[in-house]
Amino acid sequence: xxxxxQDSGGGGHKKGPGVxxxxxxxxxxxxxxxxxxxxxxxxxxxxxTTINSPKAFKLNVPDDSAxxxxxxxxxxxxxFTVLLSKSNHVYYxxxxxxxxxxxxxxxxxxxxxxxxxxxxxxxxxxxxxVIIKPNxxxxxxxxxxxxxxxxxxxxxxxxVVDIAEGENALIMITEGKSPTPAAGGK
Amino acid sequence: xxxxxKIARKSTWVDMTAFVDVSFLxxxxxxxxxxxxxxxxxxxxxxxSVSSEKVEDKDVFKVSFDKEGRVFVSFSADKDGRxxxxxxxxxLGRQKGLGLTPAEISNFIKFSSGGIGVPVNQLKSFLGLxxxxxKAFKQPGIPVSDTLxxxxxxxxxxxxxxxxxxxxxxxxxxGDNATTYPYFKNILSAFKKNGIFSFKLIxxxxxxxxxxxxxxxxxxxxxxxxx
Numbered sequence: 001x002x003x004x005x006q007d008s009g010g011g012g013h014k015k016g017p018g019v020x021x022x023x024x025x026x027x028x029x030x031x032x033x034x035x036x037x038x039x040x041x042x043x044x045x046x047x048x049t050t051i052n053s054p055k056a057f058k059l060n061v062p063d064d065s066a067x068x069x070x071x072x073x074x075x076x077x078x079x080f081t082v083l084l085s086k087s088n089h090v091y092y093x094x095x096x097x098x099x100x101x102x103x104x105x106x107x108x109x110x111x112x113x114x115x116x117x118x119x120x121x122x123x124x125x126x127x128x129x130v131i132i133k134p135n136x137x138x139x140x141x142x143x144x145x146x147x148x149x150x151x152x153x154x155x156x157x158x159x160v161v162d163i164a165e166g167e168n169a170l171i172m173i174t175e176g177k178s179p180t181p182a183a184g185g186k
Numbered sequence: 187x188x189x190x191x192k193i194a195r196k197s198t199w200v201d202m203t204a205f206v207d208v209s210f211l212x213x214x215x216x217x218x219x220x221x222x223x224x225x226x227x228x229x230x231x232x233x234x235s236v237s238s239e240k241v242e243d244k245d246v247f248k249v250s251f252d253k254e255g256r257v258f259v260s261f262s263a264d265k266d267g268r269x270x271x272x273x274x275x276x277x278l279g280r281q282k283g284l285g286l287t288p289a290e291i292s293n294f295i296k297f298s299s300g301g302i303g304v305p306v307n308q309l310k311s312f313l314g315l316x317x318x319x320x321k322a323f324k325q326p327g328i329p330v331s332d333t334l335x336x337x338x339x340x341x342x343x344x345x346x347x348x349x350x351x352x353x354x355x356x357x358x359x360x361g362d363n364a365t366t367y368p369y370f371k372n373i374l375s376a377f378k379k380n381g382i383f384s385f386k387l388i389x390x391x392x393x394x395x396x397x398x399x400x401x402x403x404x405x406x407x408x409x410x411x412x413x
């Protein structure tokens with residue numbers, strides 16, 4: 001291009017006085033709209049991105065139809081039963097429930113971890129089994145939290161079992177008398 | 187001479203090139219990192235867990251339940267998921283005598299990526315809805331609370347009959363925090379009845395509390411997640 005222009009100017013000679021110098025075009029481009037567009041798209045992608053991607057929590061449940069003799073028997077001494085009730089209340093007892101309910105205790109999600117740790121430390125690993133019994137008013141979050149607690153405490157043997165009538169009655173009595181978990185059950 | 191005496195006017199022009207470079211770099215990052223949320227008809231608040239396993243999105247059969255206890259089934263939108271959705275619709279229609287037309291079955295496949303939560307007897311009229319009607323329609327949920335009429339069982343049974351007993355690779359449960367336990371139990375019992383005992387619960391991530399056995403294990407394993 002430049003060569004052609006020079007040729008027309010007269011074979012490399014200087015331009016005459018009447019011929020104006022061509023104004024140098026600025027090579028700069030106004031980038032502002034491009035930046036605007038760029039940031040608009042960034043904003044869009046930021047809002048649509050799911051940063052906290054969900055995680056999968058594996059759960060295996062036993063086959064209920066298995067015959068009684070095939071089912072795993074829990075040693076009473078190593079059993080730790082956690083009962084879940086409404087508004088995040090947690091109750092527990094160790095071993096078998098006494099008929100007078102004397103070993104039935106009230107707790108909450110914070111304290112239960114210490115209780116489980118204590119139980120885990122004092123029991124042989126093959127004997128320890130945690131039984132989780134949610135009642136009708138417990139919610140899904142409580143159940144998953146409890147299962148998660150098993151992961152956190154590395155308790156290998158645990159089961160989710162339906163609550164027994166007598167246990168539920170104890171919860172009802174406790175909640176009727178003392179609605180706060182801190183007050184402690186009978 | 188006169189030119190030299192003049193104070194040089196500073197240009198107000200700012201060089202935006204670097205700015206553009208950075209903005210497009212960020213843009214590229216977000217474009218590549220983005221995974222669009224699949225459209226959901228239900229709003230579910232998942233519980234948290236320390237699990238760090240990624241949720242698979244291929245060949246998924248998902249059962250969702252919201253805080254009102256409405257139960258939905260959904261299939262992933264990939265090839266396996268669509269195939270299983272089709273088989274489920276065909277078998278369910280045959281078993282229950284719904285007489286589903288091919289158009290209704292293709293609607294089942296389409297809606298199944300968002301969630302289907304209607305009792306079996308309402309399924310035919312539900313599948314007649316258009317896309318916009320589907321989004322606006324408040325689905326009652328699949329009834330599960332009655333053990334004799336646990337219709338989730340029918341859906342799962344139709345799925346397994348259709349595939350000839352081949353289970354979906356990923357059976358997921360997507361539950362809301364506030365759902366009460368009996369719904370969860372009934373959903374599990376519907377699965378157990380059909381011989382599915384292994385699930386993945388969809389949860390939000392949570393840090394492992396320090397000082398706990400799992401935390402210590404992770405520390406000794408060099409931050410590798412224990413399973």
